[in-house]
Amino acid sequence: MVSPRPAVEALPAYRPGRNPADLAREIGVDRAIKLASNEVAFPPLPAVVQAVTAAAGETNRYPDNGAAVLTAALAERYGVDPGQIASGCGAVTLCQELAQAYSEPGTSIAFAWRSFEMYPLLARVAGARPVQVPLVPGRDGGPADTHDLDGLLAAIDDTTRLVFVCNPNNPTGTAVRRGELERFLDAVPATTLVVLDEAYREFVSDGDVPDGVELMRGRDNVAVLRTFSKAWGLAGLRVGYLIAEDPAVAEAVRKTHVPFSVSMLAQAAAVAALASEDEVRRRCAAVVAERARLTGELRERGLDVADSQANFVWLPVGEQAAPLAEALEARAVITRPFPGEGVRVTVGAPEEDDAFLAALDAVRDDVRVAVRPA
Ligand SMILES: *Cc1c(COP(=O)(O)O)cnc(C)c1O
Numbered sequence: 001m002v003s004p005r006p007a008v009e010a011l012p013a014y015r016p017g018r019n020p021a022d023l024a025r026e027i028g029v030d031r032a033i034k035l036a037s038n039e040v041a042f043p044p045l046p047a048v049v050q051a052v053t054a055a056a057g058e059t060n061r062y063p064d065n066g067a068a069v070l071t072a073a074l075a076e077r078y079g080v081d082p083g084q085i086a087s088g089c090g091a092v093t094l095c096q097e098l099a100q101a102y103s104e105p106g107t108s109i110a111f112a113w114r115s116f117e118m119y120p121l122l123a124r125v126a127g128a129r130p131v132q133v134p135l136v137p138g139r140d141g142g143p144a145d146t147h148d149l150d151g152l153l154a155a156i157d158d159t160t161r162l163v164f165v166c167n168p169n170n171p172t173g174t175a176v177r178r179g180e181l182e183r184f185l186d187a188v189p190a191t192t193l194v195v196l197d198e199a200y201r202e203f204v205s206d207g208d209v210p211d212g213v214e215l216m217r218g219r220d221n222v223a224v225l226r227t228f229s230k231a232w233g234l235a236g237l238r239v240g241y242l243i244a245e246d247p248a249v250a251e252a253v254r255k256t257h258v259p260f261s262v263s264m265l266a267q268a269a270a271v272a273a274l275a276s277e278d279e280v281r282r283r284c285a286a287v288v289a290e291r292a293r294l295t296g297e298l299r300e301r302g303l304d305v306a307d308s309q310a311n312f313v314w315l316p317v318g319e320q321a322a323p324l325a326e327a328l329e330a331r332a333v334i335t336r337p338f339p340g341e342g343v344r345v346t347v348g349a350p351e352e353d354d355a356f357l358a359a360l361d362a363v364r365d366d367v368r369v370a371v372r373p374a
Contacts, residue, residue, distance in 0.1 A: 070271050088253070097257060178210040194222050216243070303369065
């Protein structure tokens with residue numbers, strides 16, 4: 001028998017998320033609601049549908065492997081050189097390509113935990129050791145939901161090639177502020193690349209949460225990841241990008257790029273989305289307003305919900321996470337449980353969030369969700 005590498009064999013098997021149509025059929029309702037994957041509830045932008053439709057007529061050809069048009073549009077948008085940019089089949093693929101470009105046996109990749117679930121997996125696949133630094137409480141008496149940048153700094157040694165800082169953090173929604181992040185970047189050795197994963201940047205409403213692309217300037221060991229999957233509404237097309245201060249970082253990523261993995265449709269859609277930025281901003285503002293409403297509703301119910309800077313909220317319900325998500329699912333609402341820790345709920349359309357709140361109210365007698373005294 002041929003065996004995969006032990007590091008790969010030890011990885012958990014892939015478990016696909018629950019599909020709303022299947023769930024609805026199974027429990028005999030018209031419609032189930034999915035608040036599990038942090039997509040926006042708006043339909044694709046009209047300009048995106050048009051661009052994809054036009055590009056469909058050319059799909060007998062390979063896409064531009066250098067994504068020149070998209071790269072130029074991004075360079076213009078951010079005021080950087082095209083050589084500082086690499087695009088990828090989703091930001092996830094860029095994480096993977098970074099890990100492959102910078103890891104070798106004996107090296108490590110550091111990140112907070114709990115954070116984006118892909119980090120430990122892609123470290124192992126790249127042959128690097130994942131170093132997980134526990135989150136700490138963001139406020140007195142609160143749950144551990146916030147980056148410990150001092151701890152992360154202390155975890156960096158001369159084997160650490162990459163550090164991922166997910167800001168805002170998935171799944172807790174908390175963000176690190178400018179001063180502490182600047183101090184951290186100043187202290188990280190020049191031989192360690194800090195990757196600021198800003199998949200949710202467009203939903204940040206706190207002016208003290210820094211824009212990574214600005215922080216990156218003048219720091220050769222900093223790169224920023226962004227995606228079209230969340231705010232820009234292109235989750236189904238798979239396209240993200242990296243912007244690095246040092247063009248050598250973008251070049252290393254391009255060298256490990258899976259050829260042609262950013263499709264022609266994805267490139268056309270991303271260019272059209274960038275040209276519709278005003279509409280995207282309006283949609284993000286609506287998500288931010290709905291996030292405030294949802295957070296308020298949850299707090300009124302006695303739940304200890306942190307201020308989220310992303311398009312989801314985090315319910316730190318500990319051991320009740322799995323039973324709560326299961327009970328919600330029985331009422332046609334799909335959320336994302338992290339067993340033993342909490343449940344992540346995407347901010348949906350107002351009527352979806354109302355359905356979630358109604359389901360939560362209905363199941364709370366059965367699933368005792370931890371409530372903190374007000
Ligand atoms: C969703 C997400 C991404 C990017 O996803 P893609 O769809 O691959 O672009 C990256 N990082 C985090 C933390 C995310 O939550």
